[in-house]
Each structure stands twice: as C-alpha cells, then as structure tokens.
Amino acid sequence: MTKLLNSLFNRYRNILSIRDVALLVYSNVFVYAARGIVLFVVFILGFDTMRIFGVALTYALLVPASMMRLFSGVVIDVFGRERQALIIGNALMSVLFMVAFLTLSMIGINSLSLIIILIITMAALGMLSAINVVRNALVKELLNNDNEKITLYTSLNNTLISIMSIALAVVSGYLLYLSIEIAKYLFLASALFLTASIMPLASVRHQGRVVEDTNIQVIRRGFVRFGELFKGNTGFKVIILTITVTYLSIISLDVLSYSILSLYYNVALLAGIDSVFGYAGAMIGSMLTPRFRVSRLRVIYAILTTALIIGLGFGVIPMLIRGMVIAVPLLFMVNLIYNIFINAFFTAVTSILISIVPRSEFGIVYSSAWVLFTASQITSAIIWAFIGSVIGAPKAMITAMATGIMASLIFNIVYGRVSFEERKDGEK
Numbered sequence: 001m002t003k004l005l006n007s008l009f010n011r012y013r014n015i016l017s018i019r020d021v022a023l024l025v026y027s028n029v030f031v032y033a034a035r036g037i038v039l040f041v042v043f044i045l046g047f048d049t050m051r052i053f054g055v056a057l058t059y060a061l062l063v064p065a066s067m068m069r070l071f072s073g074v075v076i077d078v079f080g081r082e083r084q085a086l087i088i089g090n091a092l093m094s095v096l097f098m099v100a101f102l103t104l105s106m107i108g109i110n111s112l113s114l115i116i117i118l119i120i121t122m123a124a125l126g127m128l129s130a131i132n133v134v135r136n137a138l139v140k141e142l143l144n145n146d147n148e149k150i151t152l153y154t155s156l157n158n159t160l161i162s163i164m165s166i167a168l169a170v171v172s173g174y175l176l177y178l179s180i181e182i183a184k185y186l187f188l189a190s191a192l193f194l195t196a197s198i199m200p201l202a203s204v205r206h207q208g209r210v211v212e213d214t215n216i217q218v219i220r221r222g223f224v225r226f227g228e229l230f231k232g233n234t235g236f237k238v239i240i241l242t243i244t245v246t247y248l249s250i251i252s253l254d255v256l257s258y259s260i261l262s263l264y265y266n267v268a269l270l271a272g273i274d275s276v277f278g279y280a281g282a283m284i285g286s287m288l289t290p291r292f293r294v295s296r297l298r299v300i301y302a303i304l305t306t307a308l309i310i311g312l313g314f315g316v317i318p319m320l321i322r323g324m325v326i327a328v329p330l331l332f333m334v335n336l337i338y339n340i341f342i343n344a345f346f347t348a349v350t351s352i353l354i355s356i357v358p359r360s361e362f363g364i365v366y367s368s369a370w371v372l373f374t375a376s377q378i379t380s381a382i383i384w385a386f387i388g389s390v391i392g393a394p395k396a397m398i399t400a401m402a403t404g405i406m407a408s409l410i411f412n413i414v415y416g417r418v419s420f421e422e423r424k425d426g427e428k
Contacts, residue, residue, distance in 0.1 A: 004287040005159070011290055012156050015149055021142050023200040024135060025153070029160045030197035031090060034190035035128060036165040038097065040172045040272065041186050042121050065126040066374035072130030073363030077218045082138040082208030087201050089131035094194035096124045097187050104184035117187075129370075136354050137362045138208050145359070147295070147420060151351040155289045158347055162283030169276050209359070222364025229357075229365065236356050238297060238415040239349055240369055244376045245411070246304060249404030250311065250342065251380040256393040256400070260318045260331070270328060277332045281339025286347055288340065294348040298416035301408050303348070307341035308404040310334060315397030352420055 015021055072089075076082055100120045107113050143149040175182045229236040257274070292299055313334035321327040357365045388396035 004284070008152075008156055008159060008287050008290065012152050015143070015152055018142060020204045020206045021139065021153060023204050024139065024142075025157050025160065027086075027090070027197045027200040028135065028157055029164055030193045030200075031093075031128065031131075032161040033164045033168055034093070034097065034193040034197075035125075036168045037172050037186050037190045037193075038100075038121055038124065040169050040275070041176070041183050042117060062374050062377060064122060065129045066371045068126035069129040069133050069367045069374075070364075070371050072133045073222070073365075073367030074219055075363070076134055076137055076208070077222055077361060077363040080207075080209040082134045083201060083204050083206065084208075085134045086131055086138070087198055089127050089134065090194050090197045090201065093124045093127045094191045094198075096120050096127070097191040097194065101184050101187040101191060104187065109180060109183065133363055133367045133370075136366065137359075138206070140354050140357075140359060140362060141209065142206060145355055147351060147355040148290075150354050151294065151348065152290055154347050154351045154354075155286045158286035158343065159283050162279045162286060162343075166276055166279045166283070169272065169279065173272050218361065219364060222361040223368065225358065225361045226365045226368045233356070234415070234418055235352075235420055238411065238418055239353055239356065240372065242297075242300070242304075242408075242411055242415075243349055243353075243369075243373055245407045246345075246404065247373055247376040248380045248383075249400055249407065250308065251377050251384070254381070256384060256388050256397045257314055257331070257335075260314065260393050260397070274332055274335055277336040278339045281336040282343040285340040285343030289344045289347040292344065292348065294352070295420050296416070297418045298412060300345065300348055300352075301412035301416055303341055303345045305405055305408045305412075307338055307345060308401050308408065310338045310341060311404075312398060312401045313338070315394040315401065318394040319398075356420065 072085070076085055097120070100117050103113050103116050103120075139150065139153055143153060172186055175186065230240060231237075292303065294300060311334075314331060317327055317330050317334065321330070353366065353369065357369075384396055384400055387399070391399075
C-alpha cells in the first residue's frame, strides 16, 4: 500500500508544482475531515435502531443537497469567481456545525436536539454538494482540462480524504465509546476543521472565471446545452446513462446492507466498523485509478462489472452463513474489496465528466447531471427497500447486483469502444 501511495505522489509531482491545485487538495481534506466526523456522530446518536425503511427515507433528504448543487452551478455560471464562492461555502458550513455544538451544549442529547442536528447536518451536506461543483469548475480550469491530470488530481484527493476519514472514524468512535457527551465536542472539532479549510483557499491566487457581463440568460443556455450534449455527444450521453443505471443498481448496497447488518445485534456499531472497511477500500481504489487506462469506456465497464460481481457477496454470504462470528467479518472484507473497484469506477467517471462538460456552462450542466443521479439514488432506495421487505434483503441484493451486471455488459457491447482521448474542450 505504501508503494501505491508513493507511486501516486510521484505521478502527481508535476501537478503539485501547481500551487493553487495543491492548496485546493489540502483545503478539501479539511472539509471532508469535518464531514466524516459529523456523519459518524449523527449515525451513532440517532440511527442505531434504523431499519430498511428508515435508511430509504434518509435518501429523500438528498433532495435539498442536490438542489444546492444546482443552485451553486447557476451562481458560478452567472457570477463566476469560484475561489470566493468556496470560501463563503466553507465559512457557512463552519457556522452550521458551531450551531450544532451550541445546541448540544445548551439542551443536551435528546430527541429535540437530534432533530435539530439532523436538519443542520443535511443543510451542511447541501452546502458541501454546492462547493463540490464550484471546486471542480476551478480544477477544470487550473489543469487546462487535461483528463489525465484531472484523474490524478481526483485520485490523490480521494485517497487523502479516505485516509483522513479512516483515522477520524476510529478516533470519533473511540471517543464516543468513552462518553456520548463528547459528541458536542466532535461537532466543535468539525467547525474548527472547516475554519482551517479556509486558510489554504485564502492563499489561492486564481480567482476563477471572471464574468464581466453577468447575464441571467446563461441559466436557460445551460439547460439547453445539457440537452444538446446528451443528444449530440456520445461520450457525455453514455457517461450520464452509465452512472444513472449504476445508481439504480448499486444504491441497494447502502439500503440493504444495513438491513443485513441489523440481523446481528448492534447495527450502529457494526455499521461504524463496516464504514472503516469501506473507507479503506475507497483509499486503495483511488490510488489504483491512475494505473487503469480509463480513456476508453470498455475499461470503465470492466471495473464496474468487477465491483458488481464482488458486491453479490453481500447477498450470498448472509443467505449461506447465518452465524455472526463468521458472516459479519466476511461482509466487512467484501465491503473492502468492493469499494476498491467501485471507488475506482466513480473516480474515473467523475474525472471524465469534469473533462467533457464545456467550461462556459460547467456549473449548470455538471450540477444538472448530478441532480439526475440524485433522483436515481432516491428512486433506487425506495424500490429496493420495498423489494427487500417483500423477498428479503439478501435476495434483493443478489437481484440488484445481477441487474447491474447485465446492464453494464449491455452498455459495454454498445458503447465500449467510445474513447475520450482526442476530445478538445471546444468540441464538448
């Protein structure tokens, strides 16, 4: 693993010489450190009794986050100045988590405070979705839309985020094990991390695209451009279709794995441990991505199909093995290996999507794509929650994974030869 990380840093050396890009990476690590703490704390505080319908319901809360993403895309397309938007977004998230800290300090840990904190957390996640669009627009410009450099940036960024998430999940879990009252101080730590994330951004020289003549018509033009790209650009069309169908298939892993874990005593504790294995897999997958030649969709589909085949283990293992001592550790290992490939897939397709979307309408086109993906997530969560309740979670998991494999194989036959090597920004 150390050799993989060294290899990634060595390949990234030329990009790290670009000061502004390095500062963006460091800032993003702080942001996701805060996110990792908050999600873990909220899960432990309020979700340890959640079952399959409760998990499905939480996906409905992705709607405001997705709408914030679209809003940010509109803002930067109309006004530009991505650096300033990033600083404002991180500052607002810091304020939200400081409010969460004060809420727990004043009224303690009870049902009212948990509801308030859940609302605050979802608002912060909406803000995080918004600044992701802004940051990717800035990255596209700083790296001159070079797909290889964007992939290297995304890989290193995701690797560092995963390393930080593993460390903080373990530390946060141990502190909460010592005392649940420590939860409020973890929110305070998240607010401080987000404050720290502003410091690298303040040192970034590049302001982003400066819009001299703001025109609200850019909103209409952005949505029109999305339709034109989907109809006329094969690469853009197949990336949109692939991610949408993938979400419809694999989001069942989130929904149904919790119901499988709920068969085994303390679902909150097991899910917390399971997330550590997931972060570890995401870290390895991010490090491996630059080693794949992801300029052709055939490679993307091979990675996706491998992930889905491994994901079948989440359904097969609980059906064959009912003993907690054997089944749960095996599920953790499947999660680790699965996340290696699924994270490599999403790292690659996100990089391609950044590269293929035109710069002038990047915010609206890119965020519109993610609104579509969010809709497919919510739809899938509801569908698989009902299927799982009727036929059982493990059987539903097998059905979902098998469906995903068939879809990816069909896409590979139809679109596998599509290449992204020769595309120029002006052609997108």
